Amino acid sequence: MLTEQQQAQFWKNGFVSVESVFSDVEVDALRQAAGRPAIQDALEKRRASERVVHLMPLTPLDNAFRELSRHPRLTQCAAQLIGNDIQLSNSKLATKPSTPGAGAFDWHQDFAYYTHTNYDLITISVALDDVTQDNGGMYAVEGSHQYGLLDHTRDGWMVGACIESQRWEANPELVAPMMSRAGGITIHHCLTLHGSPVNRSGNPRRLVIFQYRAGHCYQLSDHIWDDTGYQVYGTPRNVVKCVPMNVALPKNRGWERYCGEPHGSVYRQIGPIAKQWNEETRRRQSTTAND
Numbered sequence: 001m002l003t004e005q006q007q008a009q010f011w012k013n014g015f016v017s018v019e020s021v022f023s024d025v026e027v028d029a030l031r032q033a034a035g036r037p038a039i040q041d042a043l044e045k046r047r048a049s050e051r052v053v054h055l056m057p058l059t060p061l062d063n064a065f066r067e068l069s070r071h072p073r074l075t076q077c078a079a080q081l082i083g084n085d086i087q088l089s090n091s092k093l094a095t096k097p098s099t100p101g102a103g104a105f106d107w108h109q110d111f112a113y114y115t116h117t118n119y120d121l122i123t124i125s126v127a128l129d130d131v132t133q134d135n136g137g138m139y140a141v142e143g144s145h146q147y148g149l150l151d152h153t154r155d156g157w158m159v160g161a162c163i164e165s166q167r168w169e170a171n172p173e174l175v176a177p178m179m180s181r182a183g184g185i186t187i188h189h190c191l192t193l194h195g196s197p198v199n200r201s202g203n204p205r206r207l208v209i210f211q212y213r214a215g216h217c218y219q220l221s222d223h224i225w226d227d228t229g230y231q232v233y234g235t236p237r238n239v240v241k242c243v244p245m246n247v248a249l250p251k252n253r254g255w256e257r258y259c260g261e262p263h264g265s266v267y268r269q270i271g272p273i274a275k276q277w278n279e280e281t282r283r284r285q286s287t288t289a290n291d
């Protein structure tokens with residue numbers, strides 16, 4: 001649970017770090033899960049020893065990460081910030097190689113990748129290693145969650161990076177570290193401008209990253225992952241909240257193959273694995289209710 005002060009910090013700055021959410025034993029179990037063949041093979045295929053890899057979707061690869069995605073210590077924080085009906089939007093293992101000098105990640109807002117009908121989305125990053133300025137920890141621009149959606153496109157195509165560099169260059173005093181020791185978490189708003197520099201440490205940096213959305217967020221573009229829409233807290237209310245916004249839907253070259261056209265499909269909100277897991281939850285709940 002977040003204290004009132006932590007919640008106030010989140011809403012003021014657009015992010016907050018919370019130390020010691022998971023014990024050393026729990027972190028060790030997560031590291032072991034990250035070391036199992038399904039995940040190691042997938043990382044190797046993506047050349048994780050040379051570059052940043054965001055392994056997605058993570059929860060179907062190992063049950064430890066499915067359990068982590070719905071762990072009350074995470075979902076209760078999410079519920080405090082965005083309400084009682086929480087779905088997983090996506091999950092990933094974000095690795096940075098130990099090769100010194102490798103792995104910068106450009107400044108961006110997460111919302112630019114996954115436009116929704118409103119901004120009730122947050123990202124929780126769980127540190128599997130101590131995350132420091134030396135090993136490529138993330139930085140954020142304080143207060144940038146109030147900027148609205150910035151431009152991440154060229155000629156309408158998503159470039160995966162914010163192109164408005166004045167936003168972080170003009171006010172360096174607003175750029176602040178968003179880091180924690182292993183077992184800690186950071187939480188940031190979907191509009192918080194953030195990025196991470198190269199790893200200079202010679203040590204790996206692994207983060208498990210969950211993006212959560214309120215159930216009333218309806219995805220407008222991009223493709224959905226197998227675990228998108230997994231109900232991790234509360235029950236679905238089947239209400240969509242729309243706030244006024246003009247958003248140029250970004251086109252994504254690589255993702256036409258998933259959805260048949262470059263903006264993705266607004267009709268697909270729940271991935272196949274999330275559907276199956278949600279059905280299991282419904283069955284469990286109705287059995288319990290009938291007992």
Ligand SMILES: O=C(O)CCC(=O)C(=O)O
Pocket residue numbers: 052054094095105110136137138194195196209
């Ligand atoms: O891996 C990193 O350092 C950056 C991760 C990130 O910014 C993201 O997943 O949105």
